[in-house]
Amino acid sequence: MADIAILETRERALAGILLTGAAYLLFSTQDAAIKLLVAGMTVWQIMFFRSATILIACAAIGGRQLFADTRRSPVVLPMLLRSAFTLAAWLCYYNAARSLQLAELTTVYYAAPIIVTVLSVVLLGEKVPMLRWLAVLIGFAGVFVACDPARLGLSVPVILVLAAALLWGIAIVLLRKTALAERSMIQLLLNNFYFLLFSAVPALLWWQTPSLAQLLLLASIGALGGLAQYFLFEGMKRTPASVLAPLEYTSLLWAFGLGYAIWGDIPRHEVFFGATLIIAAGLLIVGGEHFRKRL
Template sequence: MSDDRPTQPYAASAAVAAPPPVPPQGQAPVRDRTGLAIAMMCAVSLIFAFQDVFSRILGGGYPPVLIVMIRYWVFALFVIALVARQPGGLKRAIRTKRPLTQIARGVILALEVLIMVEAFVRLGLIETHAVFSVYPLLVAALSGPVLGEAVGWRRWTAIAVGFAGIIVILNPGGGVISMAALLPFAAALMFALYGLLTRHVSRDDPAMVSFFWTGVSGAVAMTLVGIWDWQWLAPMDWVWMACLCVCGMTSHYLMIRSYELAEASALQPFGYTQLVWVSILGVVLFNETLRANVVIGAAIVVAASLFTLWRQRMRSR
């Protein structure tokens, strides 16, 4: 069974990624204004890139778990406020037919965000996102065992090509691959699992219910592990944290609006523009090096991922 619901166009690493509330499956968006929706999605990708910048700045001076915990506190409040305005309010959002799966989704996503912040500090923005861009291929590879979807030889070929691109990025012939290089891959694997579980619960729960459980369960999980590392941020760092949280709320609002205006399949490819923004910001702000093997490998991975998205769209039709 193919499902065209979006999990997130790209890189949940930067934001606390949650499935945007979308119209029920089979129902067209309220308005079809694809051009405006694409512009919004590109803006979302740019905001996500700046979130990564703020995460790297803060993660370099404080435990990443502390940064993610505070972000989740603000995100949970944003989710609760947003859900409370929907029909049925919080009482409806709490009711889920799959509570354990919903909690698992939230915890997996929170851990994925934590790993990505750690990767930003150790590897930089460019290489982290280059490796993380493999996640759509992991979704395709795992959709069979997790959801029972059929994966044809074309998509398996694209998956193999994409993993070849990851090898190019890691450049094993250039020396020993560090353990830090495995962080974004582990995050991509977790985000793929999160996306597949999102599809799974979407068969029984509305998107707004999943949105609520993602924010709340993630905030609880991060509090349980992060409160032990609590410390007050320096005054300027609270400014960076405020920018990070404002970007998070703004990006999610724009993402929700974009999915109201156009089909997910038309918007997903434009999420990859975040890789471009991240590369520019990494070079300009952090003096990161845009190595040739990273560019070539990322191009291979993105091309393979776009092919799998196209095949999914064809199958859903």
């Protein structure tokens, strides 16, 4: 029985890693679509459309019962706090996207996994083995080598991205607390309901009628964002936040790939070396978790 329990725990942790990795791929694709939109549309309006699209999908999947269960949920107020931090991070990050390249934006932002690991110790009381700390540091070294954030200076956009990293780190730790208390569909509905409320008035004040191409992008952002959030919630249920933190570095690889595909950005040689370090960090954390569960 003990061996079966260990095997189930290990499989659960690995499933959480895979779900979270898929979430960051979807988030990166969403970021590229938002960067295309943000030049001609406010962040508030993009958020409004995204949240509305996700809520419509929740209603189609869960029906009235989902809304009834959500009203009775114990995480209604905790999700409000977490959504406020996520909203603030979102606004900082995507307003900075007006001035920074996708690769630069992603690079500076990747102070977040270290923040998550530290906060998971301070706020959640998680025990973080040295192997995980090593994975986080290797991943961050890879990001630094790939993009050399020192070249960017301490401009307003860079400060906005650093603020986004701190706010997102807090939101992820709060998510770990709420993820265990409620099912993912209810968290998805609450998160986007709050986003819709927060963004409705500013979106209407600075409304710009979208073109057909923009409408298609907005719909894709809703689909990508909804799936990414659901996968992230499910991943957080299965695996500690400090285990998942280094997986955020995989978004850098997607950012460079999407940057090349959409804008023709050609990575420098340093990028490939940095990517190697990032992949090594991800393999280290997955392999370490697999080995630890077998002991």
